[in-house]
Amino acid sequence: MATVWVIVCYLGALLAFALGSKVLFRGTSNDYFVASRSIGPFMLLMSVFGTTMTAFALVGSTGKAFERGIGTYGLMASSSGLIHAACFFLIGVKIWSIGKRHGFVTQIQFFRARFGSNGLGYLLFPIFVLLVIPYLLIGVIGAGKTLQPATAGAFPELFQSENPILNGGVPPWLTGLVICGVVLAYIFAGGSRAAAWANTFQTLVFMGMGLVAFVLIYNVLGQAGSPTNVAARVTEQGEVVQDYAFDKASGKLVKAENPKVVGKLKHPEEAEQWAGRQPHLTRDEVEIIYKAKNPKTKKVVAKTREVGVPWLMFLSYMFIPLSVGMFPHLFQHWLTAKSAKAFKLTLVAHPLCIMIVWVPCVLIGIWASGLLPWGMPPAAILSNVLKTLIGNPILTGMLTAGILAAIMSSLDSQFLCLGTIFTN
DSSP: OHHHHHHHHHHHHHHHHHHGGGGGOOSSHHHHHHGGGOBOHHHHHHHHHHHHOOHIIIIIHHHHHHHHOTHHIIIIIIHHHHHHHHHIIIIIHHHHHHHHHHTOOSHHHHHHHHHTOHHHHHHHHHHHHHHHHHHHHHHHHHHHHHHHHHTTTSSTTTSOOSSTTTTTSOOHHHHHHHHHHHHHHHHHHHHHHHHHHHHHHHHHHHHHHHHHHHHHHHHHHGGGSSGGGGSOEEOTTSEEEEEEEEETTTTEEEEEEEEEEEEEESSGGGHHHHTTOOGGGSSOOEEEEEEEEOTTTOOEEEEEEEESOOHHHHHHHTTGGGGGGTOHHHHHHHHTBSSGGGHHHHHHHHHHHHHHHHHHHHHHHHHHTTTSOTTSOGGGHHHHHHHHHTOOHHHHHHHHHHHHHHHHHHHHHHHHHHHHHHHO
């Protein structure tokens, strides 16, 4: 229950902080939609960075690293840091200048005026709405997937689950309902200024809590000499084993006398090549067979996972960060800037902020490969690592609140963006 109360307190603090921005509200549509174009450098950085950090940045990156290994950082984070900054410089500053000159608050207004076509505006309307909604739903789903395992056991009679690991946890539908309610409350009250204030608060929270979580987990896994020693290993026989286990009774990491077998190489002839290596610490591809429970039939079945990152996948993922230039909610944040100079801090610090967030998450996913069942859903990896290794319910609540902060820092911008598109 302590974990739940910590999260409730966080949501209350967020709501109070965001609603505090209402004292600066000027009572105009321009202030509601783009904060009267008065957001300074630091708050612009926090807003833009917080908006780009979705559920995938924390929850998804850890789960992806659990599946693919260290190459996950190269897939998204390294390219995003450079390409995002380039888009902000080449597109964002120019859009801000044009938007201020003509009073634009949405992309549709910009394209409609640029090409002198109302028909183009009607065409883009459903496209942009359909672009934002799935992005928004990912955040809501990610929040539910994070909170349920973190609060498992808190309400065993009220929220029963077929999965014993999740029994008693707050169900995803309730998490989504509460989070959407909190976000919509301060967005309705304060608009883009409230979103900017909330994003600043939430970004500081999830970056701070992320670093705290990383340090705590590092200290626990450091008992193995180095946390990287914990990652799953391939034996000479081609079996994938976990050499360590966490003893909850003593709160210590224990090296197993008989390593736990969690899988085997799909191609036994590769055993000699991979013997003694840890697949998650290299970008080289290898297919591994493991067992997992089918969520529908409840039967244990054999599955195959490719650990590593193929070159074609790596190259294709480099195109994904380019989408940052077309997201309507990010477009709207650009328009809130006080001046073109306000972008300077964002251009310099955004790649560094990405590194601060992504490096710990990817490493935690790699380390988890040597501790958690391989059949566990990727979205549940981060919360299970926190609950298993940290143990303290108050700390778990604080760290879970940090994850929710990252998710909600995108949700508010997306809700505001949808409202702006429909009303302008």
